[in-house]
Amino acid sequence: KIEEKFCETKFGKICYLEAGKGPKTLIFFHGLFGDPEGIKYLTAVLEPRGFRVIAPYLPGHGKSFGLPNKYGFAETVETLSDFVDAVCPSHFSLFGGSLGGGLAWGVAQKRKNRLEKLVLHTPLLKPIYLRDFPVAGLGLLRDWVFDQRDRLLGKGGAWPCAVRGRICKRTNILCLPKLLKIVSSAKLVPEGLENIGILFMWGESDHTNPYSNVSDFVTRAKGQIKFFPGGHFMFLRQFPKFLDSIVEYVSI
DSSP, X not given: OEEEEEEEOSSOEEEEXXXXXXXXXXEEEOOTTOOSTTHHHHHHHHGGGXXXXXXXXXXXXXXXXXXXXXXXHHHHHHHHHHHHHXXXXXXXXXXXXXXXXXXXXXXXXXXXXXEEEEEEESOOOSOOOGGGHXXXXXXXXXXXXXXXXXXXXXXXXXXXXXXXXXXXXXXXXXXHHHHHHHHHTOOOOSOSOTTSEEEEEEETTOSSSOGGGTHHHHHHHTOEEEEESSSTTGGGTOHHHHHHHHHHHHHO
């Protein structure tokens, strides 16, 4: 059973989904224009392994609070750190994708004493500035088209229909300029998590957030790296394999 809940933070109310029961906890941060509905698939495979799964709507998404003025990447990390403290005061693992991956890294650095595992899917580790948006936008479109094409052709599995096409559907459009400000103000350092198990997952032909742009960061972070065929949405082509990689890593 998936429950919708709310949590008060310094900046506003966070809406989140929670499912599963168990002594271990995985917290999932979705990406820009996304939503946490992937929790149902994570719970299906993680609950039998003793996990509870928690997935918030990021600020500016779904029923979570709209973004105030002077609110950027650092404030979002602070908000999600407070959220993690409220919903899971004990040890936990983090999984984040794209923007959610960058935010997960920021939260991990603030709460590393309680963090067990960190899994990041093509995380935003460096800022994307306004001048970069046209190239990143074209890359996003290209990756979506080709990864969807291969999903429809049945190459390597399929992302469940209930989640397909979720981009923008649950985003507060009025927050769009401020969401872009969050993306452009991302400032992270690769040090500080040397004693944490870290898994990076990347599409081999990601045109939205190419691995080559952040390879130096990943190398210095000293985590494991796993490549998959496809682009930024490579999970569309091979959802079962993608999901198994997450489950296998956090369950060790």
